[in-house]
Amino acid sequence: MIRNILNIAMTVLLLLIMDYRFTGNAFHESGGLVLALLFIFHNVLNRRWYTVFFKGRQSVRSVLMTLANLLLTAAMLTSFVTGVLISVTVFAPPGIRSDGLLVHDLHQGAAYASFILAAIHLGLHWDMLGAKLKNWLHIDGSSLGWIITGRIVAITVIAYGVYASFTHHIGDKLLLQHVFMEWGAAPSLWGFLIDYLAISGCYAGITYYLLYLLR
Incomplete structure (x- = not known):
């Protein structure tokens, strides 16, 4: 239960x-600092994983999960360290701020990599999370109506998530490129939430279905 709440909070x-x-x-x-503390706590709770993930025979899912976890940890740590270096509020008093453009680019790239990898992590665990969600909502997952509805929703989210990934230049940001089109724009909060939830759902859904095909 604590792990589930922690994952949702992060x-x-x-x-x-x-x-x-x-x-x-x-x-x-401040939110980045809290996220860093939650991430550290999450890894402490799951410290046993670091001692056993190289032991025994590994399935395709286990290998992919190990790779995703290691990449996510590296991306999050990079985002935290670069965030401290470019801080102008929380870590400004110690005088460790860096104005280097490369540090800003690394921070942005690591943050977006963390966002995508977190979605992939969600997709790798969707069997378990989906089962809990169905049980909580009292949904009969074997019914034809639910299966068709679920497929339609998944296809819609994935399609819109791909579109939103291009409109928000996710690929450019992951490659540490500047996106001048968004500078000075007046963003819509609801539009932002819908787009980024769709992007997260897109990568989670693609991961889930690719894993399903690999089985």
Whole structure:
């Protein structure tokens, strides 16, 4: 239960701090600090995973999960370290701020990589999460109506998520490229939430279905 609450809290917080134009820099940095503490706590709770993931025979799902977890950890740590270096609020007093453009680019790229990898992580665990969700909502997952509805929703989310990935230049941001088109734009909060939830759902859904095909 604690792990599930922790995962939800980190996912929501990561979404909230993806664009500081809605929250301001102070909340962006404070939220990043809280996310770092939650991430450390999450790894402490799951420390046994680091001692056993190389032991025994590994399935395709286990290998993919190990790779996703290691990449996510590396991306999050890069985002945290670079966030400290470019801080103007939370870590500004110690005088360790860096104005280097490369550090800003690394911070943005690592943050978006963390966002995508968190979605992939969600897709790798969707069997378990989906079962819990169906049980909580008292849904008969074997019914034809639910299966058809679920497929339609999944296809819609994936299709729109691909579209939103291009409109928000996710690929450019992952490659540490500047996106000038968004500078000075007046963003829509609801549009941002819908688009980024769709992007997250897109990568989670693609991961789930690719894993399903690999089986």
